[in-house]
Amino acid sequence: MEGRIIGLGRGGDGLVESADGRRLFAAGTVPGDRVRVRPQAGGPGSGKEGPVAADLTELLEAGAERVAAPCPHFPPPGGQGCGGCQMQMLAWPAYLDWKAGLARDALARAGVPPEQVPAPVVAPERSRRRAGFALLRQPDGVRIGFRGRRSHRVEDLSDACLVCAPELLAVLPPLRALGAELLRPGQALAVQATATEGGLDLVLRGAAVTPPDVWPQLVDFAETADLARLSTAADDRRPAEPVLLRRTPLLRFGPVPVVPAPGGFLQAVAAIEARMQADVAGWLDRASRILDLYAGCGTLSLPLVDAATIHAVDGDKTALAALQAGADAAGRGGRVGVQARDLARFPLVGPDLAGYDAAILDPPRQGAAEQAAALASAAPAGLRRLAAVSCNPVTLARDLERLFAGGWRLGAVRLYDQFLWTPHLEVVALLER
Numbered sequence: 470m471e472g473r474i475i476g477l478g479r480g481g482d483g484l485v486e487s488a489d490g491r492r493l494f495a496a497g498t499v500p501g502d503r504v505r506v507r508p509q510a511g512g513p514g515s516g517k518e519g520p521v522a523a524d525l526t527e528l529l530e531a532g533a534e535r536v537a538a539p540c541p542h543f544p545p546p547g548g549q550g551c552g553g554c555q556m557q558m559l560a561w562p563a564y565l566d567w568k569a570g571l572a573r574d575a576l577a578r579a580g581v582p583p584e585q586v587p588a589p590v591v592a593p594e595r596s597r598r599r600a601g602f603a604l605l606r607q608p609d610g611v612r613i614g615f616r617g618r619r620s621h622r623v624e625d626l627s628d629a630c631l632v633c634a635p636e637l638l639a640v641l642p643p644l645r646a647l648g649a650e651l652l653r654p655g656q657a658l659a660v661q662a663t664a665t666e667g668g669l670d671l672v673l674r675g676a677a678v679t680p681p682d683v684w685p686q687l688v689d690f691a692e693t694a695d696l697a698r699l700s701t702a703a704d705d706r707r708p709a710e711p712v713l714l715r716r717t718p719l720l721r722f723g724p725v726p727v728v729p730a731p732g733g734f735l736q737a738v739a740a741i742e743a744r745m746q747a748d749v750a751g752w753l754d755r756a757s758r759i760l761d762l763y764a765g766c767g768t769l770s771l772p773l774v775d776a777a778t779i780h781a782v783d784g785d786k787t788a789l790a791a792l793q794a795g796a797d798a799a800g801r802g803g804r805v806g807v808q809a810r811d812l813a814r815f816p817l818v819g820p821d822l823a824g825y826d827a828a829i830l831d832p833p834r835q836g837a838a839e840q841a842a843a844l845a846s847a848a849p850a851g852l853r854r855l856a857a858v859s860c861n862p863v864t865l866a867r868d869l870e871r872l873f874a875g876g877w878r879l880g881a882v883r884l885y886d887q888f889l890w891t892p893h894l895e896v897v898a899l900l901e902r
Contacts, residue, residue, distance in 0.1 A: 470487045470491065470493075470505070470506060470507075470508075471487070471488075471503070471504070471505050471506075471529065472485040472486050472487040472488070472493075472503070472504065472506070473485065473486070473501070473502065473503045473504070474495075474498045474499060474500050474501060474502040474503075474504065474532060475500065476500055477499070477500065477559075477567055478494055478520075479571060479863075479892060480494075480555075480892050481496070481555045481556050481567075481891070481892045482494035482495055482496045482498070482522075483495050483496075483497075483498030483499060483500065483502060483504075484520060485498070485504060485506055485523070491521070492520040492521070493506055493508060493520055493521045493522070493523035494520045494521070494522055494523065495522075495523045495524065495525045496524075496525065496555065496618055497525050497544060497546055497547070497555075497558065498525055498528075498546075499532050499534045499535045499558060499559050499560075499563070500532055500534055500563075501531075501532020501533050501534060501535070502528060502530065502531060502532040502535060503528075503529040503530035503532075504525055504527065504528055504529060505525075505526050505527040505529060506523040506524060506525055506526060507523060507524045507526050508521050508522070508523045509521070509522045509523060509524060524547075525546060525547045526547050527546075527547055528546035528547065534559060534560045534563040535558055535559070535560070536558060536559070536560045536561075537558075538557035538558050539557060539631060540554065540557060540629060540630070540631050541629050542614070542624050542626060542627075542629060542630065543557045543558070544617070544618075546558075549617055549620070549622060549624075550617060550624055551614060551615045551617065551624035551626070552615050552616050552617045552618035552619075552620065552624070553600075553614075553615035553624075553630070553632065553891075554631075554632065554889065554890035554891060555618065555890060555891055555892065556890040556891065556892075557890045564890070565588055565589065565591070568589055568884075568886055568894060569586060569587070569588050569589055569884060571862055571892065571894050572586050572589075572862045572882070572884055572894060572896050573586045574862075575862035575863045575865070575866045576862060576865070576866050576869070576882065576896075576898075577866075578866045578867075578870070579866040579867075579869040579870045579873060580870075580873065581866075581869070581879060581882065585879065585881075585882055586882050586884065587882065587883070587884060588884070589884035589885060589886040589894065590741065590744050590883070590884065590885050590886065591886045591889070592738040592740060592741050592885075592886060592887045592888075592889055593738075593740060594631050594632065594889065595630075595631060595632065595633065595634055595635065596632075596634060596738050596739070596740055597632045597633050597634055597637070597737050597738055597887070597888075597889075598634050598636070598637070598663060598664040598665075598737065598738065598739055599661075599662070599663045599664070599735055599736075599737045600632075600633050600637050600661075600662055600737075601659065601660065601661045601662075602614060602615065602626075602641070602644075602659075602660040602661075602662065603615065603616050603623045603657060603658075603659060603660070604623075604644055604645075604647075604648045604652070604657060604658040604659075604660055605623045605648075605652075605656075605657045606648050606649070606652035606653060606654055606655065606656050606657070607654060607655075608654050610649075611645045611648040611649050611652070612624075612625040613625060613626065613641050613644050613645050613648065613660070614626035614641075626638070626641060631889070632888075632889050632890070634664050636664040636668075636669055637662050637664060637669075639669075639694075640662060640669055640671065640694050640696075643690055643693045643694040644660060644690075644694070646690075646693075647686065647687075647690045650686055651677045651678065651683060651686060652677055653677075656675070656676075656677055657675060658673050658674065658675035658677060658678060659673070659674040659675060659705065660672070660673055660674075661674075661732055663718070663729075663735060665697060665718040665719055665720055666718075666719040666720065666721065667697040667698075667716040667717045667718045667719045668695060668696060668697035668715075668716050668718065669694065669695070669696050669697055669718075670696070670697055670698045670700075670718035670729075670731070671691075671694075671696050671698070671699050671700070672700045672701070672702065672709045672731050672732045673687075673699070673700070673701045673702075674701070674702045674703070674704055674705055674709070675703070675704070676703055676704075678701045679701055679702070679703045684712060687699060687701070687712050687713065688712075688713055691712075691713045691715060692715075695715075696713070696715060697714075697715055697716040697717065697718040698711055698713065698714050698715070698716075698717075698718045698731065699711070699712045699713045700712060700731035700732070702732075708730075708731075708732075708787070709731035709732045710731070711731060720735065722746070722766075722767055722768055722769075722771035722772055722795070723746070723771050723772030723773065723774060723775070724771075724772075724774065724775060724799055724801065725767065725771040725772075725774060725795045725796055725798075725799045725801060726795050726798055726799060727766050727767065727771070727791050727792065727794075727795035728791055728794070728795070729766050729788075729791055730766075730787040730788060730790075730791055733765075733766060733785075733787065733788055733791065734765050734766075734785075734788070735765075735766075735768070736768060736887065737887050737888065738887040741885045741886075741887035741895070742768060742887075744883075744885060745769065745858070745883075745885060745895065745897060746768070746769060746772045748856075748883050748897055748899070749769050749829060749856045749858070749897065749899075750772055750773055752854060752856055752880070752881075752899040753773060753777070753827040753829075753854055753856060754776070755826075755854075756773070756776075756777045756826050756827035756854065757776075757777050757778070757826060758777060758778050758780070758824060758825045758826055758827075759773060759777045759778070759779050759780070759825065759826075759827050759828065759829065760780050760782070760817070760822070760825040760827070760828040760829070760852075761779055761780065761781040761782065761828070761829045761831075762782050762812060762817065762828060762829065762830045762831070762832075762837070762840055763782070763783055763812060763830065763831045763832045763833070763837065763840075764781035764782060764783045764788070764789070764792065764807075764829075764831070765783060765785065765788045765792075765831070766788045766789075766791045766792045766795070767779070767781055767792040767795070767796075767805075768831075769829050769831060769856070769858065770829055771792070771795070771796070771805075774796065774799075774801045774804050774805060775801070775804075777804075777827070778804045778805070778806075779796075779804065779805045779806070780805075780806045780807075780808065780825070781805065781806070781807045781808070782807075782808045782809075782810050782812060782817065783807075783809065783810070783812075784809065784810065784811045784812065784813075785809075786809045789807040789808075789809055790807075792805070792807060793805060793807050812832070812837065812839070812840050813835075813837075813838075813839055813840075814839075816837075816839040816840040816842070816843040817840065817843060818843040818847050819843075819847045822843070822844070822847065822852055823851070824851070825851065825852050826851050826852060826853055826854070827852070827853065827854040827855070827856075828844070828852060828854075828855045828856075829855075829856045829858065830844070830855060830856070830857045830858065830868075831858040831859075832859070832864075832868075833860075834860055834861045834864065835861075835864060836859065836861065836864030836865065836867060836868050837868055838864075838867065838868065838871070841857075841868035841869075841871045841872055842871050842875075844872060844875065844877075845871045845872050845874055845875025845876070845877065846875055850902075852902065853901055853902050854899075854900070854901050854902075855872070855877065855899075855900045855901070856897060856898075856899055856900075857869065857872070857897070857898040857899075857900060858895070858896070858897050859895070859896050859897075859898075860893065860894070860895055860896075862894060862896050865896055865898065869898060869900075872900060876902055877900045877901070877902055878900065878901060878902075879898060879899070879900055880899045880900060880901050881898075881899045882896065882897070882898055882899070883896070883897040883899070884896055885897070
């Protein structure tokens with residue numbers, strides 16, 4: 470079918486409306502494009518109400534907001550390529566407006582006026598310190614890079630990647646050599662790479678890297694790639710275990726050095742992390758006792774440890790152990806307490822919240838419905854300020870509705886775009902009672 474793109478959805482796909490009134494979402498399109506698309510059999514939305522997923526088969530006429538993608542790995546219209554970025558074909562002003570619109574549209578459902586939602590702070594190019602790659606052995610050789618969108622195909626990367634830090638790209642050649650040595654045709658490894666002060670922290674996941682008889686090859690690889698730490702796991706359901714520690718993979722959150730667990734959650738861009746820390750610290754600058762909910766390894770609370778005591782709560786015991794060990798190493802152990810608790814099932818309520826004058830709430834993508842409800846209904850009078858952090862504007866809006874109903878009001882909103890040319894967006898809502 471043919472049609473013209475009339476808008477962009479939350480995932481960045483263009484919405485096309487045909488002459489007979491059918492609506493479909495097609496990746497790789499921008500508003501104003503006239504396109505020919507083919508509905509995906511069994512694709513998202515098929516047989517249900519709402520737009521159906523479609524494949525772009527031909528770009529008939531380019532819209533005014535279409536530009537040439539700056540990266541050679543970006544897929545051409547209707548073609549194959551890297552799936553790491555989705556929006557390089559959208560002109561920069563339109564991209565920024567669309568990205569801010571993701572937050573404005575979502576937060577409007579909680580009653581936040583659009584004028585209170587600013588433009589995002591954007592990560593610099595080649596600044597992502599953390600990325601996941603696919604390593605695949607094929608009959609004609611080894612490919613390493615990002616998978617194509619909705620595809621198992623791996624786009625082989627070079628140093629032309631515009632989002633990854635140079636340290637991440639530098640490990641690709643030795644990884645390719647390792648794949649040629651260890652993998653059979655058709656076998657794959659998942660690679661998670663993080664740049665730290667001590668060097669690259671690498672996790673390899675796949676059956677080919679877990680037998681003890683491959684450890685000599687892994688040690689040689691770690692030496693060649695000059696890794697700080699190398700860890701392995703059979704699959705993504707099991708925790709990664711260190712194979713070799715050559716240097717400490719260190720990160721610093723304010724005055725506290727933290728050694729994250731292999732594969733543990735971290736912010737992807739150090740510059741954006743610093744801006745988020747500064748905005749949260751500025752909002753909570755008068756607090757003396759801070760409650761860090763979904764604390765992880767203390768990214769947002771530890772920079773405040775010299776001004777306030779911190780109580781960190783999370784369901785991930787390894788992250789909390791890293792947080793506490795870092796505080797102890799910095800001589801701040803007495804100012805930090807940790808508590809392992811599943812906040813989705815057992816939120817802190819009533820008396821649990823007493824004694825704190827500020828809180829940080831930084832849940833995973835599904836939000837913090839239970840904890841937000843508890844903060845709304847039972848927050849003691851002393852808890853006056855809250856920094857609500859989210860990587861999902863939709864679930865943040867749901868949580869804000871509960872908080873607003875419980876007497877919290879919005880002071881400011883901040884947006885951070887640390888995943889360039891993708892639909893991902895970090896939002897911080899700064900609230901007070």
